Amino acid sequence: MSEKKNGFTGKSRMRRFLSGHASEISIATALLIICVVLSFCSPYFLQIRNLKNILSYVSIAGVMSAGLTVVMLMGCMDLSQYAVMAMIGMFIASMMKQGLHPLLAIVIALLMGAAAGGVNAFTVTKMHIVPIIATIGMQLICRSIAYLSTGGIYIMVDNDIFYNIGYKEIAGLPYLVWALLITNFGLAFVLSNTAFGRKVFAVGGNAQACRLSGISVEKMRLAGYLISGITAGLAAVLCTTQVSAAYPTAGNGQEMDCTAAVFLGGLAVGGGKGSIIGTFIGVTLIAVLLNGMTLLSINAYYQVLLKGLVLIFAVYIDQVRQLRSAKKVQAG
């Protein structure tokens, strides 16, 4: 058996890579096909400016999806992110109006995000509320606070640092895109290269086995919600810079966008399997589709329809995959 075990040839290594990343590869292929089709349909699509636009547009959802992936890998959910983002946006905007330094505002945004994540972790792990219910509750609460903070009116943000983040580029890419890339690749690295990351997958794969292996499932889930909250805080900054204002309706109606992207990225329902890279491709694919619809002047109301179809389709693919692998195990 030992030669079977250690002597991998280059070919089998390649095959192993392909089969281990089947879901990422299939969604990347889908993205590529959509891009090719769109580039034929619209001459604007492949322009550098449009591509940067897409990535800037996707930065908010992309940053939060990365954090959400960590939570969902552990078999939990977070539907409060967009509302937390709106609430934090209102807070930092009003504090900056009072004279708070913009850099300090960014730090506070991240801290508030962590605090919101902590509340989610408390309701889920201590009060034992099903994650989907707990975070919908949090969503409603935060959205309400966002409205109440100004009675529903937006707050202008007028300072150079925020303006630069929202509209300027550095090293050839917009700040927004850098934030997107760093968050995604940073979290991807943590997940695949640290003990913490390995445990995230383990908890999602079998929480009971983890408990019996001395891993604190509660602490892991707390860490997950903190990460997802912090990404919501970062998204609040990005969102505020993009329009130079904070408004309480930010992200209203988009609550399921990130969840759809994560499932589209190949995350197994219930956790244990999935990747940040898959999520990143998923969130980009949705953005490209929406961008394409805009370029082709398709009625914007169809965009919501499309998101709904994507969500159902993505989870359906996971079901098909699980059924097939269950059959394979039975046959083997």
Next chain:
Amino acid sequence: MEAALRMDQIYKAFPGVVAVNKVDIEVNPGETVALIGENGAGKSTLIKILSGAYKCDSGKIYIEGREISDYTPKQAIDLGISVIYQELNYLNYMTVAENILLNEFPRRKNARFLIDKKAMFARSLEIQRQVGIDYIDPASPMSRLTVGEKQLVEIAKAYARDLKVLVLDEPTSALNDRECEKLFQLMDRLRAEGKAIIYISHKLDEVLRVADRVVVMRDGKRVGSMPIAEATKDEMIRLMVGREIGEMYPIHSREFGDTLLEVEGMSNGMLKNVSFRLRRSEIIGFFGLMGSGCDEIVRALFGAMPAEKTVRVNGKPVGIRCTADAMRQGMAYVPAERKSEGLILMHSVKRNATLLRLRQLQKGIGFDKRAEESLTGEWIDRLRIKTPSTETVVESLSGGNQQKVVLAKWMMNQPEILILNDPTRGIDVGAKAEIYQLIENFCNQGLGVIIVSPEMAEVMSVADRIYVVYQGAITGEFTREEATQELIMQKAIGE
């Protein structure tokens, strides 16, 4: 007279084991037959065949002389066969009447799609009167009833559907004496009405109280049948045990070291003042019949279940409140449910095996993937795990190799005390022998091993010292030399 139930030459094999081997059982109307046997003797499989949950490979079943075959559990109920399992099967938030009359609610005359509540309660009360439990309010929700009352309601529900054969599987395990007596009274009533009853129990006193005849099973075979007048406890025990031990793996004798673990006064809702000790290089075994508390003892020891206890490791008192505490004291726990508690099925051999060594494999800000690969490879060789690669998903491995992955995970953590809860469950004979060999190797390295097994033969062949557990308390302790199957069985049934 035509037998109410006749099972003729029933045979059922699972991969690697013949669970029921040409068993005959006949129950006459108005007769109660007690079915007894050790864990794994084949009683449950036989009952599942009767209830339609399993199909037998060969053999015939007759109800009142009419052969029935290829039926589902639903059809079995329609045929008048009702099985009341240990795990009761009721709708907790519905009323007693709704439970009893489920599937045949009385309808309103002028609106057939509506339930006639008044008629429902009246009909339920009538059925309850027939079986003598009309003191239970038919409008009370099941959740308010005691376990004993719930069980009686379940029997009433079976009775409501033209009952012919009633099977009671360990019905008294959760009942107090008064509730037991209620149950026996109900059984007497049914018997007088001519119902046939199969009664499964480990409690020989009860068997003598309720049964007209005793059938003993062992190793899937029927090894004895006698009228209750001729049955004695000694004779029943003798028939139940007497298993072949010869084919099991022989564990060689070793020198034991110092005392490694002492547990005193372990108690919780299930356990009563359990105390035991373990020396280095020693294997101790816990044996008890189903539901005796063996499982709870090791779970409580490992901190996976709350219990009051005093634990000393190497003579030093230690507090164990969670599994991480137990691991810090050098304990390792291989759970009974390999798939749901031991492994992450969708992950690879490597990921499962190195789960406890992640911190040691951390190198700077990265992860030492090469060390992880070689560590896994080393243990695959040491435990001779048959897997195509370290990246193979454990779900696709055989049971024996899955169990070895669990062992590798724990042994990598260099434990001093290895707790094995039913380590060979669902594993074929060859892999079993390999697991025993590994256990022996670990012992020779100075580990202390605790093994729990529902198979008496396994405990007797592996353990140097055996603790017998009955109703949450230790009722006997035997060295390898002292232990005989009869002695152990006597203690295991509380004699």
